[in-house]
Amino acid sequence: MASDAEPIAELSFEAEVVYWRGPSPFxxxxxxxxxxEEVRRVARAVSYGWGVVPVTASLGGVAFATSLFPKDGTFYLPLKAAVRKKADVTAGDRILVDMVIAAPDR
Structure with missing residues (x-):
């Protein structure tokens, strides 16, 4: 994964992939x-605005960088088409995610 920064949080969790219809389907x-809750604990130190939190994640052996965004009392991990295709996941699938939140390079 991309950053050499010191991790301030490392998480593993299961989630169900959801399809959000809009305004930008994803x-x-x-x-x-x-x-x-763990993301909320460190979000202020790493967010670059609007509550989004940059992360590196791994899903089904596919590593990628993205940003979580707050929604409905939690955070949503965006799953780009290239990641979903390589990991062979779609809406309704249960996935295991490993995720790292690192201190920003400022």
């Missing part, structure tokens, strides 16, 4: 409550 993995 697939997401909503974080379960315990994982969302």
């Amino acid at each position: 697939f997401y993995a909503p974080l379960p409550p315990a994982a969302a």
Whole structure:
């Protein structure tokens, strides 16, 4: 994964992939409550605005960088088409995610 920064949180969790229709259709993995609480604990230190939190994640052996965003009392992990295709996942699938939140390079 991309960053050499020191991890400030490392999480593993299961989630069900959801399809969000709009305004920009996309697939997401909503974080379960315990994982969302851990993200909330460190979000202020790493967020670059609007509550989004940059992360590196791994799903089915596919590593990627993205940003979580707050929604409905949790955070949503966006799953790009290239990631979903390589990991062979779609809406309704239960997935295991490993995720790292690192201190920002500022």
